[in-house]
Amino acid sequence: MTEAGFRRHAPLLLIAPAAILLFVFILLPYLTIVVMSFRTPGQGAPYGEGYTLANYIRFLSDSFYIGQTLNTLMIGFICTIVCLVLGFPVAWQLARGNSRFRGLAYGIVLSPLLVGIVIRSYGWTILLGNNGVINRTLMNLGIVDRPVGLMYNTLGIVVALSHVFLPFMILPIMNAIQGIDPSLESAARSLGASKATIFRRIILPLAMPGIQAGCILTFVLSLSAYVTPSLIGGSKVKTMAVSVVDALVDTFQWPFGSALALGLAVTGGLIVVAFSMATRMKWKAN
Numbered sequence: 001m002t003e004a005g006f007r008r009h010a011p012l013l014l015i016a017p018a019a020i021l022l023f024v025f026i027l028l029p030y031l032t033i034v035v036m037s038f039r040t041p042g043q044g045a046p047y048g049e050g051y052t053l054a055n056y057i058r059f060l061s062d063s064f065y066i067g068q069t070l071n072t073l074m075i076g077f078i079c080t081i082v083c084l085v086l087g088f089p090v091a092w093q094l095a096r097g098n099s100r101f102r103g104l105a106y107g108i109v110l111s112p113l114l115v116g117i118v119i120r121s122y123g124w125t126i127l128l129g130n131n132g133v134i135n136r137t138l139m140n141l142g143i144v145d146r147p148v149g150l151m152y153n154t155l156g157i158v159v160a161l162s163h164v165f166l167p168f169m170i171l172p173i174m175n176a177i178q179g180i181d182p183s184l185e186s187a188a189r190s191l192g193a194s195k196a197t198i199f200r201r202i203i204l205p206l207a208m209p210g211i212q213a214g215c216i217l218t219f220v221l222s223l224s225a226y227v228t229p230s231l232i233g234g235s236k237v238k239t240m241a242v243s244v245v246d247a248l249v250d251t252f253q254w255p256f257g258s259a260l261a262l263g264l265a266v267t268g269g270l271i272v273v274a275f276s277m278a279t280r281m282k283w284k285a286n
Contacts, residue, residue, distance in 0.1 A: 037055055037258035038051045039052075040052050041256070042252075046252050047255050055256045055259035056259050056263070058259075065260065068240050069267060072223055072264065073268075074154075075158060075229075076218075076220075076268070078154075079162050079219070080218045082162045083165055083168075084169060084215060084218075087170040090170050091169075091170045092174075093105065094170070095177035096177065109166075109167050112163060112164060120160075120163070124159070124160040124228075124232060128150035128159070128232070129150075131147070134148075134150060151234070152232070152236040152237065156233070157228065157229050157239075161228055165218045169215070172213040172217070173211055173214050176211070179206070180202075180203065180207065185202060185203070188202055208279060215275065216275070216276070219271070219272065223239075240263075244260045245257075247260060
């Protein structure tokens with residue numbers, strides 16, 4: 001290859017390793033799942049020889065799986081809102097708080113990520129169980145006479161998932177707030193703007209990229225979570241991720257499990273795209 005040809009193809013050569021990795025580890029598995037979702041159920045095997053739409057018809061016509069999808073989306077929405085409400089003040093404090101304690105605050109925020117997801121989920125079973133720390137404390141104080149149902153329901157799953165994914169909300173918002181020039185707030189105060197007006201007209205629009213990124217991360221991770229809903233929800237509350245694993249591993253229905261996974265992925269993807277477009281339009285309008 002001549003020097004001119006090398007220079008012309010240099011950008012392609014530079015991105016080739018990353019493109020190969022993306023194709024092998026991301027695109028190819030997705031293509032495999034798409035093909036698998038159209039395979040026929042197997043007789044004594046995970047899948048048969050032909051192709052069919054029956055897997056998607058079964059998914060879309062079964063009220064049980066439609067209800068599970070809606071329940072999973074609801075859990076994702078609630079976790080995202082809880083993490084946003086709890087995470088924004090923490091992100092603000094990390095970005096604008098006392099620098100002497102910032103390292104300690106970083107460590108506290110990142111501490112959930114230093115422990116395995118299984119250990120964190122089992123920790124919540126100790127806290128939320130009928131004989132757990134919370135119920136024993138409430139009964140010893142005479143607040144309740146019997147254990148409060150904190151596990152095997154949507155509440156327990158939301159609490160545990162919010163703890164797990166809170167750092168993914170805090171860090172993007174913190175980075176966005178750090179990029180806001182404090183002189184803008186000073187200028188607004190000198191012109192007579194109230195704290196509420198400054199937050200609504202300056203802080204919130206400029207922090208919107210971080211809020212958008214944190215909400216998307218939290219929502220997507222909540223939809224795809226398996227270990228925490230499986231341990232905290234048990235057999236009473238099943239999310240789509242749990243049903244997908246059950247179909248793939250327990251009953252070896254690979255085509256149907258792939259259809260369930262793609263149905264959840266497409267639904268979540270459409271919601272993320274709609275949210276991104278709505279927040280981008282709102283952000284530009286401000």
